């Protein structure tokens with residue numbers, strides 16, 4: 001049995017700030033931080049095993065090689081320890097990205113650094129960064145290590161969200177129940193939530209459509225569509241549509257001469 005306590009971060013002031021607002025709950029216990037927009041197939045117990053094998057260190061940071069290091073927190077290593085951490089560097093010195101799972105042993109030190117950062121208003125790109133606080137620990141002489149994170153699916157960027165959607169749909173069983181499916185074709189793999197209406201449309205492959213959406217006269221592939229969205233007369237590929245959104249296209253009427261060529 002777990003006791004779960006939620007702490008609201010009322011302002012979006014960054015990851016470092018979100019840990020800071022939970023300080024009263026955390027106190028001086030060891031903590032694991034896991035970012036909510038990540039999907040890890042390995043499971044947290046595997047990370048915990050890696051952390052324990054890391055032995056004595058102030059913190060352990062999950063990392064993986066990334067293709068675009070400018071989009072992530074980046075770690076440089078020297079010997080067995082972290083030499084430097086930098087949040088979304090303009091000139092990355094390594095491609096070892098922070099994967100969004102962290103184990104902190106020196107919690108009191110981290111919290112007091114965050115407290116200092118907030119008092120002195122030390123922000124990077126407008127936010128109090130956890131990466132900056134960890135870098136401050138390294139600068140103060142604390143020893144931080146990394147551990148490898150495989151099968152990491154990042155849902156925090158549009159491109160990676162679509163890739164995650166594709167990978168997870170490829171693995172899933174096809175058991176969708178569409179509420180109303182009229183004159184339409186479903187090309188698996190797709191994921192369709194409850195109470196979705198699909199009329200005169202082609203859905204898939206790799207389309208995820210959340211509950212209570214209405215889709216009419218459209219073609220949707222390689223896309224993620226939120227709940228209660230209303231979509232008509234569009235051809236959507238590699239698209240992300242949020243909850244309660246509407247996308248309406250127009251049918252075209254053309255009168256094209258001989259030997260013409262038109263691209264929309």
Ligand code: G1P
Pocket residue numbers: 015035071072073074087088097098099100130131154156
């Ligand atoms: C956050 C962290 C970054 C990490 C990333 C993982 O960035 O600040 O260090 O590499 O998560 O996705 P965000 O994605 O919130 O911009």
